[in-house]
Amino acid sequence: MPTRILGIESSCDETAAAVVADGREILSSIVASQIDIHRQYGGVVPELASREHLRQIVPVVREALSKANLTFQDIDAIGVTQGPGLVGALLVGITYAKTLAQTLNKPLVPVNHLEGHVHAVFLEAHKAGKWPELPAVCLIVSGGHTVLYEVTQDPTQPTFAYKRISQTRDDAAGEAYDKVAKLLALGYPGGPILDRLAAAAPVGTPAPVRFAPTKTRSNPLDFSFSGIKTAVLYHLREHCEYGSEILARQEALKRGERKFEQLLPLCSPQTLALVREFQNSVVRDLVDRTMLAAQQFNAASVLVSGGVAANSQLRTTFEQRGQSAGIATYFPSRALSTDNAAMIAAAAYPQFQAHHLAGPTLNANPNLKLA
Ligand code: KG4
Ligand code: ZN
Numbered sequence: 001m002p003t004r005i006l007g008i009e010s011s012c013d014e015t016a017a018a019v020v021a022d023g024r025e026i027l028s029s030i031v032a033s034q035i036d037i038h039r040q041y042g043g044v045v046p047e048l049a050s051r052e053h054l055r056q057i058v059p060v061v062r063e064a065l066s067k068a069n070l071t072f073q074d075i076d077a078i079g080v081t082q083g084p085g086l087v088g089a090l091l092v093g094i095t096y097a098k099t100l101a102q103t104l105n106k107p108l109v110p111v112n113h114l115e116g117h118v119h120a121v122f123l124e125a126h127k128a129g130k131w132p133e134l135p136a137v138c139l140i141v142s143g144g145h146t147v148l149y150e151v152t153q154d155p156t157q158p159t160f161a162y163k164r165i166s167q168t169r170d171d172a173a174g175e176a177y178d179k180v181a182k183l184l185a186l187g188y189p190g191g192p193i194l195d196r197l198a199a200a201a202p203v204g205t206p207a208p209v210r211f212a213p214t215k216t217r218s219n220p221l222d223f224s225f226s227g228i229k230t231a232v233l234y235h236l237r238e239h240c241e242y243g244s245e246i247l248a249r250q251e252a253l254k255r256g257e258r259k260f261e262q263l264l265p266l267c268s269p270q271t272l273a274l275v276r277e278f279q280n281s282v283v284r285d286l287v288d289r290t291m292l293a294a295q296q297f298n299a300a301s302v303l304v305s306g307g308v309a310a311n312s313q314l315r316t317t318f319e320q321r322g323q324s325a326g327i328a329t330y331f332p333s334r335a336l337s338t339d340n341a342a343m344i345a346a347a348a349y350p351q352f353q354a355h356h357l358a359g360p361t362l363n364a365n366p367n368l369k370l371a
């Protein structure tokens with residue numbers, strides 16, 4: 001009989017529940033996104049996030065069980081995100097999971113959200129009948145994180161071991177996407193639309209500004225993305241020709257016209273070339289540092305996870321660079337790249353096997369570290 005774990009995730013703006021068998025097979029995965037609520041503020045509003053998690057948690061968990069054709073009694077353990085994340089948001093999932101575990105008399109497994117992102121890659125690889133070879137270097141790149149880990153495993157242990165190689169000094173890459181999209185009046189979240197607009201930039205239009213790679217002196221593998229956001233801000237301030245199209249897009253967004261097809265005609269070739277240069281620069285930075293780390297750590301594979309891992313140019317660039325370096329690269333599907341609970345249930349499985357369980361005193365840890 002497989003071990004079926006119910007995963008619960010509420011660390012940011014997605015209320016999610018999933019059932020995963022033996023840490024590998026997704027029986028159900030439900031994600032209730034709050035994007036429509038936070039969009040009007042251009043970012044996640046913590047207080048609203050907690051309130052929405054409260055509203056969604058019970059129906060989302062019920063749906064996850066019913067999609068898996070299971071009852072609460074059929075579950076072997078409950079895995080819940082302990083951190084990092086927004087404290088009020090985390091507490092909703094944790095309080096619900098603790099109550100459920102106590103009422104049903106089931107084991108409760110605390111999960112680090114970042115370890116969830118690592119397991120998202122393994123879940124996906126398993127679907128394709130593969131298993132990334134270790135040691136691996138894993139880039140977790142989202143709206144809240146940009147961090148590189150070395151992932152290893154002692155064959156006598158069910159759990160992975162992690163070493164933090166580097167991280168961002170300031171903004172996360174996804175945050176830079178969201179902020180630049182806000183400056184350009186391209187809606188929220190910024191990643192998906194900038195990704196598509198960058199690809200639509202006319203080939204012959206030169207970049208109106210060049211962004212030099214950032215130097216992070218004390219650890220050359222560290223990332224930094226606040227400089228590029230500020231460079232975009234200054235460029236826009238210095239060039240008044242962007243003003244009228246920004247106003248036109250602000251009006252379109254107010255009318256609810258935020259789709260790629262609706263915003264593309266409101267972008268000049270110069271704006272599209274600016275977006276392409278921004279994306280080139282972010283992708284180059286992420287890929288260069290990750291591949292350098294892979295070499296330094298003799299990694300057999302490179303894993304990329306988190307919301308920004310959905311970026312098409314990031315994927316193709318990693319694949320090309322991985323091929324020429326002879327290192328296998330792995331990404332989760334787009335659905336598993338962004339926050340979900342299947343990755344939490346998958347990460348809970350080896351912890352459950354290692355008896356790393358929590359009791360009724362489990363608390364949220366908004367700054368929980370993986371290593
Ligand atoms: O992992 P995630 O769902 O939530 C956390 O931040 O933990 O990631 C969301 C982030 C947002 O900043 C969003 O703009 C970015 O991922 N994102 C993308 C793409 N899709 C989502 N960034 C670049 N390209 C994309 N295609
Ligand atoms: Zn995340």
